[in-house]
Amino acid sequence: xxxxxxxxxxxxxxxxxxxxxxxxxxxxxxxxxxxxxxxxxxxxxxxxxxxxxxxxxxxxxxxxxxxxxxxxxxxxxxxxxxxxxxxxxxxxxxxxxxxxxxxxxxxxxxxxxxxxxxxxx
Numbered sequence: 001x002x003x004x005x006x007x008x009x010x011x012x013x014x015x016x017x018x019x020x021x022x023x024x025x026x027x028x029x030x031x032x033x034x035x036x037x038x039x040x041x042x043x044x045x046x047x048x049x050x051x052x053x054x055x056x057x058x059x060x061x062x063x064x065x066x067x068x069x070x071x072x073x074x075x076x077x078x079x080x081x082x083x084x085x086x087x088x089x090x091x092x093x094x095x096x097x098x099x100x101x102x103x104x105x106x107x108x109x110x111x112x113x114x115x116x117x118x119x120x121x
Contacts (some may be wrong), residue, residue, distance in 0.1 A: 026121070029092055029118060030118055032085070032088060033092050033100075034114070035085075036071070036089045036090070038107070039052040040093075040103070041103075041107075043107070048085065051086040051090070052071055052089060052090060053090075054071060069103065070093075073087060073090045074087055074090075096114075096117075099113070100117065
């Protein structure tokens with residue numbers, strides 16, 4: 001069965017770009033950011049929503065991070081801890097541009113803009 005009709009010696013990267021598929025690392029970032037979006041908008045399970053705590057709930061001071069919809073990133077001591085959703089999710093969310101962290105965006109719009117951002121990076 002031939003799907004793309006490629007020779008074994010051809011590079012797959014141009015084909016993936018033509019199909020508008022993200023590389024593995026960007027795909028992981030994409031999936032994580034979409035899951036955090038769902039946590040922010042009440043579309044994810046409660047146990048995941050607990051990991052996406054806004055900075056505004058932690059600080060009683062008026063900081064810039066309160067108004068920019070950043071999430072609290074817990075500290076860890078190991079690389080294993082850094083890869084958990086509790087740390088990686090808020091880190092990915094906080095690394096997004098302000099335009100994508102907007103609360104008035106639909107899920108479909110968020111996905112489209114996020115994929116375009118990651119594809120062009």
